[in-house]
Amino acid sequence: MPELPEVETIRADLSDCLLGRKIISCQVTRAGILRGPVKIYRQLLVGAKVKAVERRGKLLLLRLSNDYTLAIHLKMTGQIVVVSPTGDRVGGHPIKGVSQVPNRFTHVTLTLTGKVKLYFNDVRRFGYWLLVLNSDLPKLLRNYGPEPLSPNFTVQQLAAKLKRRRGSSIKAALLDQTVVAGIGNIYADESLFVAGVQPDRRAGELLEEEIKKLHQAVKTVLRRAVRARGTSFNSYVDGRGRRGTYWERRLVYGRQNEPCLRCGRLISKTRIAGRGTHYCQHCQK
DNA sequence: CACTTGACCTGTCCGC
C-alpha cells in the first residue's frame, strides 16, 4: 500500500539519513527478496556510497557511487526503517512500539558508516530489491507515466490517454501506472471523490470538464497526503518507523457506511477493477 | 492492443 505519498516520505527520510554513507555490510536472511544472486548483490553493494535517493512512481531509487542503482519496491507491506545506535543522529526519533527492528519480517539488513542500519521488512514478501546498471535504468522506468506532482502531468495528455481506453473504468485507469505514476487504491478513491466522478464511469467517456477536475484532484490529494507523511492504517511506517497521518484526514477510503463529509449520506463500498472501492453515490456522478 | 483474471504471500477479522 505504499503509494506515491508514502514512498516520497520514505525517500526524503532516506535522503536525510543515508546520503554520503558507505555500505559496510549486507546481511540477507531471505534471498527471494533480491532479484538476482545474493553474492552479486553483496559484491556490488558493499563498498558503495549512497549518492542520491530518488523516486519514480512507487519505486525507490538509491543511486550508488558505482555504476548501479538499487531499485526497491515495497508493494503492499514492505517497510524500510533506518536506525542508528543512538536513534537521534539519523532520524530524530528512535523506533518506539510502532515497528521494532529487526524482527521476524526483516529480510535484508544493510550496515552503513556511522553504524547506521537499514532494515527491509516485508510480511507478505511481495516487495523486491533490484540492482540495475545505470545504463539499463531507462528501460526499467520506460513504462511509467508522468509524475503527477511534476509539470509533466498535464490535462491534455491525461485526456489523450483516457480517450484511448475503450471499456475500462476510470478507477482502473488511475491505477494503471502508464497513465500516471504512483496512484494506488487509496488515492484513486480519494481523487475520484474530490473530482466528483463515479469510479465505475468509462474512462473514455469522461467530459473535458471532468478530466480537468480529476487532474486537479489527483494533485490536491497527493500533495495533502505527502504533507501528512502518508497513510498508516496497517503496516506502513516512514523511514524512521513512524506513522503517517493521512488516515485521519481521508475522505472516503475505508469510510463505508459512514456519512459523506460533503452531503452526509452514507459512503458506499463496492468492487471495481478488482479493488475495494469507496465513493459517495450522491456526490460522485 | 485493450482489458481481465490469477498468482504471489501472510496477518487479521468474522462467523460458527
Add this chain to the structure above:
DNA sequence: TGCGGACAGGTCAAGT
C-alpha cells in the same frame, strides 16, 4: 478457543 474462509492490494504473466 480454534478453525475455515474471505479479505487486504501492487504488479506481472497469462488468458480472453
